[in-house]
Amino acid sequence: MSQHDVPDVPVWTAVLAQLDADERVTPQMQGFLNLAVAQGVMSGTLYLDVPNDLTAAQLNKRLRAPIMEALAVVDAEPGAISFRVVVNPELADAHLTAPIPVQSAGAPLSSPPISRPPIDDVPDVAPGASRSDTRLNPKYSFDNFVIGQSNRFAHAAAVAVAEAPAKAYNPLFIYGDSGLGKTHLLHAIGDYALSLYGGIRVRYVSSEEFTNDFINSIANNRGSAFQARYRDVDILMIDDIQFLQGKAETQEAFFHTFNTLHDHDKQVVITSDVPPRHLTGFEDRMRSRFEWGLITDVQAPDLETRIAILRKKAQSERLLVPDEVLEYIATKVSSNIRELEGALIRVSAFASLNRSTLDIALAQTVLRDIVDTDDANVILPTDIIAATAQYFRLSVDDLYGSSRSQSVATARQIAMYLCRERTNLSLPKIGQLFGNRDHTTVMYACKKIAELMKERRSIYNQVSEITTQLGRVSR
Numbered sequence: 001m002s003q004h005d006v007p008d009v010p011v012w013t014a015v016l017a018q019l020d021a022d023e024r025v026t027p028q029m030q031g032f033l034n035l036a037v038a039q040g041v042m043s044g045t046l047y048l049d050v051p052n053d054l055t056a057a058q059l060n061k062r063l064r065a066p067i068m069e070a071l072a073v074v075d076a077e078p079g080a081i082s083f084r085v086v087v088n089p090e091l092a093d094a095h096l097t098a099p100i101p102v103q104s105a106g107a108p109l110s111s112p113p114i115s116r117p118p119i120d121d122v123p124d125v126a127p128g129a130s131r132s133d134t135r136l137n138p139k140y141s142f143d144n145f146v147i148g149q150s151n152r153f154a155h156a157a158a159v160a161v162a163e164a165p166a167k168a169y170n171p172l173f174i175y176g177d178s179g180l181g182k183t184h185l186l187h188a189i190g191d192y193a194l195s196l197y198g199g200i201r202v203r204y205v206s207s208e209e210f211t212n213d214f215i216n217s218i219a220n221n222r223g224s225a226f227q228a229r230y231r232d233v234d235i236l237m238i239d240d241i242q243f244l245q246g247k248a249e250t251q252e253a254f255f256h257t258f259n260t261l262h263d264h265d266k267q268v269v270i271t272s273d274v275p276p277r278h279l280t281g282f283e284d285r286m287r288s289r290f291e292w293g294l295i296t297d298v299q300a301p302d303l304e305t306r307i308a309i310l311r312k313k314a315q316s317e318r319l320l321v322p323d324e325v326l327e328y329i330a331t332k333v334s335s336n337i338r339e340l341e342g343a344l345i346r347v348s349a350f351a352s353l354n355r356s357t358l359d360i361a362l363a364q365t366v367l368r369d370i371v372d373t374d375d376a377n378v379i380l381p382t383d384i385i386a387a388t389a390q391y392f393r394l395s396v397d398d399l400y401g402s403s404r405s406q407s408v409a410t411a412r413q414i415a416m417y418l419c420r421e422r423t424n425l426s427l428p429k430i431g432q433l434f435g436n437r438d439h440t441t442v443m444y445a446c447k448k449i450a451e452l453m454k455e456r457r458s459i460y461n462q463v464s465e466i467t468t469q470l471g472r473v474s475r
């Protein structure tokens with residue numbers, strides 16, 4: 001990241017100056033503080049981006065009081081501003097590529113805000129198989145999964161596998177169209193198994209990550225570390241295996257991993273968009289192994305299940321949405337649960353920004369441009385990127401490129417959000433499309449835009465206007 005790209009947030013600069021004289025900010029803590037990049041103040045909240053969970057945890061735990069006190073001193077209205085730490089993996093990317101200057105305690109933020117976090121401060125992080133090691137998303141649990149006709153069998157099989165790994169069905173192969181809950185089920189298996197068997201080693205991986213890991217292991221001569229990562233586990237879950245199509249060497253690596261795990265009574269769970277026999281570009285020996293255990297599918301949910309999913313989502317996000325509005329959204333979007341959730345976010349964001357009553361009329365207005373992909377033109381990611389670039393008067397290359405300036409970064413995040421919501425592309429695929437970015441960067445972008453839509457009218461309007469523009473794309 002260049003110095004030029006660090007947003008200038010005067011209140012943060014003033015807070016840093018205050019903290020300079022605060023003895024609670026030890027040199028170790030200063031290391032973490034230097035990693036924070038202030039993004040700006042919105043609705044009374046100062047947003048600080050940090051590169052990883054460890055830094056977020058340290059700032060929240062050790063520096064919350066000093067930062068809050070400093071904010072109270074520097075702000076004209078004491079107590080009016082609080083702060084929020086957000087993990088932004090793009091900053092971690094920057095660390096990998098940027099030189100790492102060593103800064104003295106209290107160095108001003110104007111130099112690149114990057115220095116190594118102190119290694120001896122790590123013990124606060126729980127040792128052993130923590131959920132972050134396994135890369136599980138706690139939002140995707142069985143508790144949050146709504147069971148209906150369309151997924152009842154897949155759900156039951158997933159629960160059975162979590163309760164008795166390698167005993168019930170091995171492998172478990174779940175297939176179905178995009179956005180119907182396959183990834184959710186994988187994470188839920190991991191989450192439930194961990195809650196039942198404390199020390200169990202669980203690993204979730206997307207097929208793209210598996211491929212990249214494999215390629216890196218060859219490039220860096222680290223084959224044994226690769227093997228250990230995927231073979232020293234009790235449950236291996238690999239998402240969207242169709243992406244290994246045509247990648248003979250990666251398939252070979254997976255084939256050996258699979259055999260080792262299976263031979264040692266370790267559980268393998270696989271997802272795909274089609275059943276094993278329809279997987280093209282795979283060797284027969286692989287396809288037949290995928291058929292050894294149980295094959296089950298997830299289908300598009302019926303109306304009742306869609307309403308139940310929306311109700312659950314509204315509850316977990318603490319959104320007050322009348323039943324008839326949930327029903328309306330569920331009738332409007334029928335094929336993809338990710339789009340269903342996107343529609344709910346928009347309707348509730350619009351109501352909260354305008355402080356208006358959430359009723360069917362409002363939902364109709366907001367969703368008039370959302371066309372169910374069942375009966376609409378298919379929207380291509382390139383349409384989304386072109387429409388977003390045009391809207392922000394940027395070039396398409398700006399969105400694919402590496403500029404971290406605030407305006408380009410926001411436009412890129414909106415384009416990523418729309419690609420996730422309106423197309424069938426997986427997170428890694430979207431990452432690849434936007435200049436080979438990591439899938440966690442896309443995940444962060446989607447979360448951030450969904451949150452900002454509720455808080456900032458400008459962002460809400462931008463997303464809506466680009467959607468309207470997309471509605472006009474015809475082919």
Ligand SMILES: Nc1ncnc2c1ncn2[C@@H]1O[C@H](COP(=O)(O)OP(=O)(O)OP(=O)(O)O)[C@@H](O)[C@H]1O
Nearest residue numbers: 144145146178179180181182183184309337338426
């Ligand atoms: N039965 C369900 N109950 C609650 N939420 C669900 C259910 N099914 C899917 N979802 C939600 O829908 C969204 C999309 O699901 P998910 O990412 O698991 O789909 P997927 O089938 O893995 O899609 P892709 O193949 O594109 O990765 C997630 O936010 C997930 O939590």
